[in-house]
Amino acid sequence: MIKFVDVGKKYPNGFQALEHINLEIKDGEFVAIIGLSGAGKSTLLRTINKMNAATSGQVLVNGKDVNKLEGKELRELRRGIGMIFQSFNLVKRASVYKNVLAGRVAYHSTFKTLFGIFPEEDKIMALEALEKMGILDKAYERADKLSGGQQQRVALARALAQNPQIILADEPVASLDPITTLTVMDDFKRINKEYGITIVANMHHVDLAVKYAERIIGLQAGKLVYDGPSDAIDEAKLIQIYGRSLHADEIHGRVDTPKISDIAGTKVFEKHSEAPKAESKK
Amino acid sequence: MLATKTYTLRSGAKVKQPFNKTYIVALIAILLFVASGWLVLQNKGTLKLNELGTILKQLFTPTQSDAFNIHHTWKDYFSYLLTAEIREALLDTLRMSFVGSVVGSVLCLPFAILCSQNIVKTKWIYVPMRFIINLVRTMPTMVIAVIAVSLIGMGPLAGIIATSIFTFGIMTKMLYECIEALDMGPFEALQSCGANKTQAFFYSIFPQLLPTYIGYFVYNFEINVRTSVVLGYVGAGGLGVIIQANMDGLYTRSRVGAILMLIFVIVVILQAFTRWIRGKLQ
Amino acid sequence: MFKNKEQHQIKKQVTQLNDSMHVSKDVSDKYNQRPKKWIYNMVITVIIIFAVIWTFFSSGITIRNVDFATQFYYLWRGFTHPNTSFLFDWSKGGVPYLTLETVAIAFSGTFLAAVLAIPFGFLTAKNVVGKHISKIGELLLIIIRTFPEIVLALVLIRVVGMGATTGALTIGIHSIGMLAKLYAEAIENMDPGPIEALDAVGANIWQKIKYGIFPQVIPDFLSVALYRFDINVRSATILGMVSAGGLGAPLIFASQSWNWSNMSAVLIAIIIMVIIVDAISSKLRSKLI
Numbered sequence A: 001m002i003k004f005v006d007v008g009k010k011y012p013n014g015f016q017a018l019e020h021i022n023l024e025i026k027d028g029e030f031v032a033i034i035g036l037s038g039a040g041k042s043t044l045l046r047t048i049n050k051m052n053a054a055t056s057g058q059v060l061v062n063g064k065d066v067n068k069l070e071g072k073e074l075r076e077l078r079r080g081i082g083m084i085f086q087s088f089n090l091v092k093r094a095s096v097y098k099n100v101l102a103g104r105v106a107y108h109s110t111f112k113t114l115f116g117i118f119p120e121e122d123k124i125m126a127l128e129a130l131e132k133m134g135i136l137d138k139a140y141e142r143a144d145k146l147s148g149g150q151q152q153r154v155a156l157a158r159a160l161a162q163n164p165q166i167i168l169a170d171e172p173v174a175s176l177d178p179i180t181t182l183t184v185m186d187d188f189k190r191i192n193k194e195y196g197i198t199i200v201a202n203m204h205h206v207d208l209a210v211k212y213a214e215r216i217i218g219l220q221a222g223k224l225v226y227d228g229p230s231d232a233i234d235e236a237k238l239i240q241i242y243g244r245s246l247h248a249d250e251i252h253g254r255v256d257t258p259k260i261s262d263i264a265g266t267k268v269f270e271k272h273s274e275a276p277k278a279e280s281k282k
Numbered sequence B: 001m002l003a004t005k006t007y008t009l010r011s012g013a014k015v016k017q018p019f020n021k022t023y024i025v026a027l028i029a030i031l032l033f034v035a036s037g038w039l040v041l042q043n044k045g046t047l048k049l050n051e052l053g054t055i056l057k058q059l060f061t062p063t064q065s066d067a068f069n070i071h072h073t074w075k076d077y078f079s080y081l082l083t084a085e086i087r088e089a090l091l092d093t094l095r096m097s098f099v100g101s102v103v104g105s106v107l108c109l110p111f112a113i114l115c116s117q118n119i120v121k122t123k124w125i126y127v128p129m130r131f132i133i134n135l136v137r138t139m140p141t142m143v144i145a146v147i148a149v150s151l152i153g154m155g156p157l158a159g160i161i162a163t164s165i166f167t168f169g170i171m172t173k174m175l176y177e178c179i180e181a182l183d184m185g186p187f188e189a190l191q192s193c194g195a196n197k198t199q200a201f202f203y204s205i206f207p208q209l210l211p212t213y214i215g216y217f218v219y220n221f222e223i224n225v226r227t228s229v230v231l232g233y234v235g236a237g238g239l240g241v242i243i244q245a246n247m248d249g250l251y252t253r254s255r256v257g258a259i260l261m262l263i264f265v266i267v268v269i270l271q272a273f274t275r276w277i278r279g280k281l282q
Numbered sequence C: 001m002f003k004n005k006e007q008h009q010i011k012k013q014v015t016q017l018n019d020s021m022h023v024s025k026d027v028s029d030k031y032n033q034r035p036k037k038w039i040y041n042m043v044i045t046v047i048i049i050f051a052v053i054w055t056f057f058s059s060g061i062t063i064r065n066v067d068f069a070t071q072f073y074y075l076w077r078g079f080t081h082p083n084t085s086f087l088f089d090w091s092k093g094g095v096p097y098l099t100l101e102t103v104a105i106a107f108s109g110t111f112l113a114a115v116l117a118i119p120f121g122f123l124t125a126k127n128v129v130g131k132h133i134s135k136i137g138e139l140l141l142i143i144i145r146t147f148p149e150i151v152l153a154l155v156l157i158r159v160v161g162m163g164a165t166t167g168a169l170t171i172g173i174h175s176i177g178m179l180a181k182l183y184a185e186a187i188e189n190m191d192p193g194p195i196e197a198l199d200a201v202g203a204n205i206w207q208k209i210k211y212g213i214f215p216q217v218i219p220d221f222l223s224v225a226l227y228r229f230d231i232n233v234r235s236a237t238i239l240g241m242v243s244a245g246g247l248g249a250p251l252i253f254a255s256q257s258w259n260w261s262n263m264s265a266v267l268i269a270i271i272i273m274v275i276i277v278d279a280i281s282s283k284l285r286s287k288l289i
Helices: A041-048 A071-079 A096-107 A110-114 A120-132 A148-161 A178-195 A206-212 A235-242 A266-281 B021-041 B050-060 B074-082 B084-115 B123-138 B141-152 B156-180 B185-192 B197-234 B239-247 B253-281 C002-018 C025-033 C037-058 C068-080 C095-124 C131-146 C149-160 C164-188 C193-200 C205-242 C248-256 C260-288
Strands: A002-010 A016-025 A030-034 A056-061 A081-084 A166-169 A198-202 A215-220 A223-229 B005-008 B014-017
Touching: A002 A041, A016 A041, A016 A223, A030 A041, A030 A178, A030 A206, A041 A056, A041 A166, A041 A198, A041 A215, A071 A081, A071 A096, A081 A148, A081 B185, A096 A120, A096 A148, A096 B197, A110 B197, A120 A148, A120 C025, A148 A178, A166 A178, A178 A198, A178 A206, A215 A235, A223 A235, B021 C095, B021 C164, B050 B253, B050 C149, B074 B084, B074 B253, B084 B123, B084 B156, B084 B197, B084 B239, B084 B253, B084 C037, B123 B156, B123 C260, B141 B156, B141 B197, B141 C068, B141 C205, B141 C248, B141 C260, B156 B197, B185 B197, B197 B239, B197 B253, B197 C149, B197 C205, B239 B253, B239 C149, B253 C131, C068 C260, C095 C131, C095 C164, C095 C205, C095 C248, C095 C260, C131 C164, C149 C164, C149 C205, C164 C205, C193 C205, C205 C248, C205 C260, C248 C260
Parallel strands: A030 A198, A030 A215, A081 A166, A166 A198
Antiparallel strands: A002 A016, A002 A056, A215 A223, B005 B014
């Protein structure tokens, strides 16, 4: 369980990224964070594993105050939380397998990992993580030989190899093409459902957030402006979060300018998600 | 000449011609050249132009002397290169360069990390570290060799110390500049997996760095061979010792010429080797 | 609470794995196929370590005769007490004058080489003279580059005599090798567009050089020459060791007589000189780009 108690974040340059955030995310939830760029989505996500430390309030993960954790304790927290990045953050020259195995380093001593010594279980776990993501056959290929969607799946496998309770995803599909986006989002959904892993994802595309997540958190200028189930999102609420009507690029697969009434309400989203699916069948 | 010119066009518009800095730069450079040339000419010996032909002939043709009854052939000239003396000296030269390159490039690793702004975020560490490295780099290999020789006596050990320190200085600088240009995404990802800084370095930075590192190593080995050839001149072992011993004798000068040809061949082979390795790494 | 739960999870996973029934065949196949790169890495590492140890000891290095503690004590005492009267001796034999002389040797040598290398550079550039002549030029430049500076100085000393002039000439000749090579690269990487444009307006060869080639390559040439100046300042300190002027001579005298405080004075001068020259030249180079 992740709990935010009056969390604030002020950057050294004086920018107030988060203010008075109060939230509770239960185990096994799929939560999407939406909002304009610069609204503090990334910062919020990164306070959960202290990649960015909150400057006020408390972030509790399973009852532990993340901000108070340092050194070994912090690393133990982090190894139980997977993180996915927009640019995949794989070592491009290394093999897929090596990249996934790297997710296990925190479970072993520095000395052993320095020489690349891992127990057999770990190696099997890494391969199984790849199997779960359906890219076992690419295990010994160089990571940069893979397509974008496959690379993001390798990153997901690396997170799974950590054996995590929570996966944080920072704009996971922002650098993928529309069709790959849907398959990767399906993977997130599957991981969430099959393994009961909590997923917290920053989403640029509002329709995807509504389609895949159970719960939407809306941020505006560092403040929490919406927190509720994704099927309750409507036009008024989007305007509240975005402070304006949506731009075309904020809707997955749209290039024309949408009317606000197109976006709000689930029936429109269903229409959008059907089109790419039909393409992928070919 | 220094004044800027203003042109009036027929339309009445005024165009100010910016003044050309090239001439100023050229003028300053020439003035500096005249000044430094004058200073240098204060300290000159007597010019003996006809000596040039003599000495080149002594160096690059077999020794001929009626007075001492020495009539060497080209075979004698080159067969000197096959003697044990040359073999030992050549081996010493290669040893000094190899051991120096290895020692220097191993030592430079921790220092390169400590100098990298993107890994060590503390200014109090990387600024003084860089200052130390810059101090080390001000010392030419030959000067270090002179100090080492008077400290521990003549022989290849002094040469090894000199090449090690030189390699250490230049490799640290090249490496930290390379580390700072690297993709830090994987490093961040590894930290989010709970890896400590050392683990994150060896699993994200090191694989990216390795080809560059090997390339730099080979390049430094090449430089070290070129310098160790003459290090013996100050007593640090290798071919330089023989050059120094034979340069002054009128009838042994041809040996120096033969050695110079040997050096030429070695450097050409080494260059080809370096180019081949660097090509393979890319 | 969190830790326990996690450990529990790991335990579960591990027991699953030990029971080979749970590992799918695909995974176990893939596991067995994994590249055994560590063997290769291990072999390379062992070879390198062995080579270093062997080379070190085969060179007959003996360190038992050296009393390191005493030597380092003298070194330390000398370096912390530089000979200040030598360091601030403003006569021709003092450190300041010799430092200036060293810089002058480096500058005049580099200037000479920077000018002389221009024709060599053009005669080695493939897009100017064609592939075959360029090969001959390259060979000539390699010969110049490989001829060690010290040996070149030793040759020139017989011709020009001892002194700073020899040093400047040595640097001037030796630097042509590298400068001309880098000049040629700059010329080869030149954008042919402007020259074509000049062709189109009917310019002759000299006009093309003046208005098409020079504006493109001069900044590169200057940058390369400045870089070489950095190197040459260091070289100029060495040339004094063979009496070709500059700081090298007092350095080698001090070293031969174990006069650490004199050596310390020279080293201080070298460090300050190199740092200042590096700073100026990197500043100038950044302005060129």
